[in-house]
Amino acid sequence: MEAVSTGSDAGLRARRGAINPQHIEAENRFDVDATVATMKQPRYEVLPYRVKIEGHAAVRKFLAGHFAAMPAIVTTADRFYHADDAVIVETHVEGRHEGELEGIPPDGRPFVVDGIGIFYFEPGGDQILGEKVISDMLGVVRQLRGVSARAFEAPPPK
Numbered sequence: 001m002e003a004v005s006t007g008s009d010a011g012l013r014a015r016r017g018a019i020n021p022q023h024i025e026a027e028n029r030f031d032v033d034a035t036v037a038t039m040k041q042p043r044y045e046v047l048p049y050r051v052k053i054e055g056h057a058a059v060r061k062f063l064a065g066h067f068a069a070m071p072a073i074v075t076t077a078d079r080f081y082h083a084d085d086a087v088i089v090e091t092h093v094e095g096r097h098e099g100e101l102e103g104i105p106p107d108g109r110p111f112v113v114d115g116i117g118i119f120y121f122e123p124g125g126d127q128i129l130g131e132k133v134i135s136d137m138l139g140v141v142r143q144l145r146g147v148s149a150r151a152f153e154a155p156p157p158k
Contacts, residue, residue: 013082015126020087020119023128024077030067032060040122043130048137054130069099077117089117093135097144102137104144111143 019038026034036042042059045052053062073095081088097109115135119128142148 016087024075028074032063038128040127041129045132047134069101070095071098072096085121087119091115111140113140
């Protein structure tokens with residue numbers, strides 16, 4: 001894992017740099033309590049699903065449902081970028097489709113997806129306020145439907 005920083009406080013970066021892997025490891029263990037414990041104000045914004053989940057109870061329910069739908073996923077964090085009020089994390093997720101997702105019944109098909117997690121912090125704080133997830137959901141859906149990825153083809157010039 002490589003860290004790239006735009007901030008100046010090495011101690012704060014180190015504390016934030018320690019909490020992010022704890023959060024991801026808790027998610028990988030499907031441990032709802034440990035995941036929520038890394039967050040001061042539990043909040044997820046999952047752009048591929050166009051949802052915002054806020055508060056302890058709502059985040060716990062979301063995580064339990066997410067873990068049930070995809071019980072065989074593993075997220076690895078490749079790079080961390082530190083900003084004044086956020087840590088941006090490049091992620092790689094691998095898993096098997098073992099629960100219904102986007103109306104697609106489970107069939108055990110493997111999938112991989114790369115993404116970005118933006119973890120928000122209070123200025124000077126080291127507890128996560130929320131996470132924004134950005135990933136290629138279209139690519140995941142294509143994989144789950146058995147459709148091969150195709151390269152982008154620009155339309156011909158007019």
